[in-house]
Each structure stands twice: as C-alpha cells, then as structure tokens.
Amino acid sequence: xxxxxxxxxxxxxxxxxxxxxxxxxxxxxxxxxxxxxxxxxxxxxxxxxxxxxxxxxxxxxxxxxxxxxxxxxxxxxxxxxxxxxxxxxxxxxxxxxxxxxxxxxxxxxxxxxxxxxxxxxxxxxxxxxxxxxxxxxxxxxxxxxxxxxxxxxxxxxxxx
Numbered sequence: 001x002x003x004x005x006x007x008x009x010x011x012x013x014x015x016x017x018x019x020x021x022x023x024x025x026x027x028x029x030x031x032x033x034x035x036x037x038x039x040x041x042x043x044x045x046x047x048x049x050x051x052x053x054x055x056x057x058x059x060x061x062x063x064x065x066x067x068x069x070x071x072x073x074x075x076x077x078x079x080x081x082x083x084x085x086x087x088x089x090x091x092x093x094x095x096x097x098x099x100x101x102x103x104x105x106x107x108x109x110x111x112x113x114x115x116x117x118x119x120x121x122x123x124x125x126x127x128x129x130x131x132x133x134x135x136x137x138x139x140x141x142x143x144x145x146x147x148x149x150x151x152x153x154x155x156x157x158x159x160x
Contacts, residue, residue, distance in 0.1 A: 057139060057146040064102065064138045068131045068153035071096040071105075075129040076157040079109065085119040093131055104137040121159050128156040 075093035078084050086109045093107050108130040111121045118127055132152035139147070 053141050054146045057141050060138065060140050061135070061147045061151060064133065064151050065153055067097065067100050067102060068105075068133065068151065069155065072129040072131050072153050072155035075107070075109070075131075076127055076155045079118045079127040079129065080157045080159045082123075082160065083119065086117050089118055089127070089129060093129060097131070097133075102133060102138055105131050105133045107131050123159055125159045126156050127159055128154060130154040 071093045074096045075089040078092040079086075079089040089109050090107045094105065097103075097105055108115075109118055110116070110128040110130070111118060112125050113128070121127065130152060131154075132150045134150050135147045138151070
C-alpha cells in the first residue's frame, strides 16, 4: 500500500523548455500524409465500387436465367396440351417475360429436336422451348460490361 501513497515524481518531458524541443503532438506528421490518405481512399473506393457493380450485374444475370426458365416452363406447359400451336407457346412465354419487365427475347419451339409446329406433334413427342435475350436489354448497370452476349434457357416436356 505504500506505493499508492508515495508522491509522484514528475519526469522531465521531451518537450519541456529544458530539453530545447517543441512539445510532441499526438499525431505528429499527420498533416504530411493527408493527401496520401485521400489518394489511397480514392483508389480503394473505386475498386470496391467496381466490385459491387460486378456483383449486382452477375446477380441480375442469375435472376434473368431464373425468369427465362420460368417462361420456358410456362410455354412448355401450354405446348403439351393437345391442340396448342407454336404461336400459343410463344405467346405464353412472352406474356410471362413481359410481366417481369424483360423485352427483346427470341423464343424457339422445337418438336423432337427439329423445327416443326407444335400443333402437328403427337402424344409422347418432346416439346422444347428455348428463350434467349441479349444481356444489354436486361442489365441494371448502365454502361457496364461485366456480362456480354445473350442469356438463354431451355425447357422440355412430353406432349400428353
């Protein structure tokens, strides 16, 4: 307990008048690095911003693939019903995509792997609906080129 009651002896400060130096500042030299910190922030921030935009673009691509799958499935479900034509299949697929805000799609309908009207198919024939859309018409990031080309999807069902 004696050490708690002992008086404190003050040591000479490096910035005391006796030492001949100016008092030390807590952030000495910080004013010299202010410009470097700003440049580093600008570089790191721009790279981080590009990464975030890339994530947004790729995520939108996956979302569009899912929407194209849904539209192709909806077209196939219409196509497997007897008496439905290729025009009915395309209409169902386009209607599904338009309700989701996707335009500029190309819809292809094949019967047993060949180009034919779906109304001529028989029971047991495979109806395949392929939908393709350019990335530029579905991108949320203006001017970004993280994804290029077309996104497409395909769905196949047997006619009843």
